[in-house]
Amino acid sequence: MIIEPKIRGFICTTSHPQGCKENVMQQISYMKTRPKCQGPKKVLVIGASTGYGLASRIASTYGCDAATIGVIFDKPANGNRTATAGWYNTAAFEKFAANDGYYAKTINGDAFSQKIKEETIALIKKDLGQIDLVIYSLAAPKRTTADGTTYQSVLKCTNQDFVNTTIDLKTKEIIEVTVPKATEQEIHDTVKVMGGEDWHDWMTALEQAGVLANHTITVAYSYIGPKLTYPMYHQGTIGAAKAHLLKTAQDMTNKMQGIKAYVSVNKALVTQASSAIPVVPLYIAALYRIMKQKKVHENAIEQIDRMYREKLFTDTPILDQTGQIRMDDWEMRDDVQQEINAFWTKLYAHKITDFSYIDDYWVEFKQLFGFDVPNVDYTKEVHSDIAIPSL
Numbered sequence: 001m002i003i004e005p006k007i008r009g010f011i012c013t014t015s016h017p018q019g020c021k022e023n024v025m026q027q028i029s030y031m032k033t034r035p036k037c038q039g040p041k042k043v044l045v046i047g048a049s050t051g052y053g054l055a056s057r058i059a060s061t062y063g064c065d066a067a068t069i070g071v072i073f074d075k076p077a078n079g080n081r082t083a084t085a086g087w088y089n090t091a092a093f094e095k096f097a098a099n100d101g102y103y104a105k106t107i108n109g110d111a112f113s114q115k116i117k118e119e120t121i122a123l124i125k126k127d128l129g130q131i132d133l134v135i136y137s138l139a140a141p142k143r144t145t146a147d148g149t150t151y152q153s154v155l156k157c158t159n160q161d162f163v164n165t166t167i168d169l170k171t172k173e174i175i176e177v178t179v180p181k182a183t184e185q186e187i188h189d190t191v192k193v194m195g196g197e198d199w200h201d202w203m204t205a206l207e208q209a210g211v212l213a214n215h216t217i218t219v220a221y222s223y224i225g226p227k228l229t230y231p232m233y234h235q236g237t238i239g240a241a242k243a244h245l246l247k248t249a250q251d252m253t254n255k256m257q258g259i260k261a262y263v264s265v266n267k268a269l270v271t272q273a274s275s276a277i278p279v280v281p282l283y284i285a286a287l288y289r290i291m292k293q294k295k296v297h298e299n300a301i302e303q304i305d306r307m308y309r310e311k312l313f314t315d316t317p318i319l320d321q322t323g324q325i326r327m328d329d330w331e332m333r334d335d336v337q338q339e340i341n342a343f344w345t346k347l348y349a350h351k352i353t354d355f356s357y358i359d360d361y362w363v364e365f366k367q368l369f370g371f372d373v374p375n376v377d378y379t380k381e382v383h384s385d386i387a388i389p390s391l
């Protein structure tokens with residue numbers, strides 16, 4: 001079939017297998033230009049099919065020569081419906097990895113469930129014995145816990161309603177948005193979904209099953225961002241969840257013998273997760289333009305490669321005073337943030353006339369789903385029904 005993007009709001013309901021394969025190949029090609037890194041050898045990536053999780057899987061494989069098990073939550077093609085981008089990414093990754101002589105297997109299902117934890121542990125026992133790195137990279141709208149309760153995460157403020165000027169990325173109109181204040185229940189539920197509880201459950205299950213090597217490292221990803229986005233991110237419901245993630249890391253390091261748990265604060269990137277946050281997509285669009293002009297822009301694979309090489313797998317990990325790895329160091333540089341502030345000042349004065357970075361944002365967004373990727377002929381018919389070899 002010929003596959004075209006079908007975008008509704010910030011969701012694309014189709015994906016292109018060839019474009020996704022090309023995206024994965026580009027990340028692998030980048031890693032092949034990098035020197036090898038003294039890192040882990042057996043890695044579990046939870047949330048491995050897109051964004052930072054996929055990049056972590058690729059960096060572990062090609063940077064550290066590691067075997068990987070990826071936990072994903074993706075759908076295969078069905079009739080006229082294409083598979084999800086994460087499905088095509090994983091199918092492509094497994095094939096490239098096998099061709100290059102690497103072990104890579106995948107488990108598809110709800111990472112929050114006990115069933116998937118048990119399946120993963122059984123696969124580790126069967127194939128790898130023990131693992132030495134666990135990357136936790138889930139971004140999910142909801143979580144069902146063992147007692148059957150489903151919690152929904154929301155992207156709201158925690159102090160008061162917040163009004164800010166933004167640009168509608170579809171119409172390019174300058175508009176006012178109000179991000180509402182969350183209820184206590186909504187804050188609690190967002191922490192349940194995006195906080196550290198499930199990460200802790202994973203690490204406890206893996207430890208009790210005896211599948212963690214001595215000196216296992218585990219990393220989860222966080223974001224802080226500039227003061228501009230504090231009301232809806234750092235001090236919002238998602239920020240409360242990220243604070244819980246950090247506390248969980250500290251608790252695990254203190255209480256679980258032989259385990260070091262870290263939170264890495266990463267750079268803002270166009271991903272499915274970030275596109276859902278109010279105002280943040282415009283911030284990212286402007287940020288990309290500024291960071292590219294200053295030649296300090298990084299995508300997911302460059303971030304994770306630099307984290308492994310320069311901050312995590314060094315003699316001792318390089319942490320800030322709160323104990324976190326800071327991969328947002330270039331994003332938060334004064335000269336970068338000054339330009340962001342200048343951009344917003346112009347926006348408040350309704351003096352923005354150049355909208356080309358918004359077009360660039362949509363190219364990046366479509367590329368997440370395998371569209372607008374260079375070197376792909378979209379006029380060619382493709383098979384949508386692609387298998388993930390290990391499933």
Ligand code: NAI
Nearest residue numbers: 047049050051052073111139140221222223268269271273
């Ligand atoms: P993403 O949307 O690209 O990836 C999320 C992954 O989680 C996908 O592979 C998805 O399939 C998987 N997933 C979701 N629910 C699942 C479930 N129930 N079971 C199994 N897998 C499931 O998102 P992104 O941006 O890579 O986010 C990953 C982490 O990085 C998040 O914690 C996010 O907060 C953090 N982060 C993201 C930044 C950004 O700007 N995109 C910046 C800094 C941190």
